[in-house]
Amino acid sequence: MNAKNCYELAQQALALSARHDPQEIADGLGIDVLYEDDYHDLLGMYYANWGHRFIFLNNRLDDIWQRMVLAHEIGHDQLHRDLARESLQEFNLFQMNSRTEYEANAFASHLLMDNDDVYERLQEGCDIPALAKEQNVNINLLLIKLQQMAALGYDLRVPDCGDSHFFRKIRA
16 A cells, blocks of 8 residues: 555544544544453454454553554454354564554554644654653654655655564563
């Protein structure tokens, strides 16, 4: 999926929440979000079958990570629902060598961060680590956002130094 299509799908989902709130978006899309304490290394998982859609989230994650994982799983709902119909599908979060994971990450970046806000802060001289902190996202998700914005035509020179396995390092 190209950056424009991913951005447009995310914008449609964003119409369900004025605050870039993934929980409101999931509710508006009719996705049941279930929080569980018993997940050890699992951050989140998406499942769809029999007309029902579920996102399972690790309740031991902090608010910032829960928000990012939920946005990522909504990306799977909007982009890859057909892959999760046969069985529970555990997607490997932020695995960049997987097309489905990169697309879900790109979608999440659009759900959580506004292009114009990000671009304006960069033009004001805000550096990438500070901007990630302001946006309440991991720096690697911000780098994906910047790659997407560059593909959409924003005048950006995006460093290609993100850690493609940063979600694997999170422990709940």
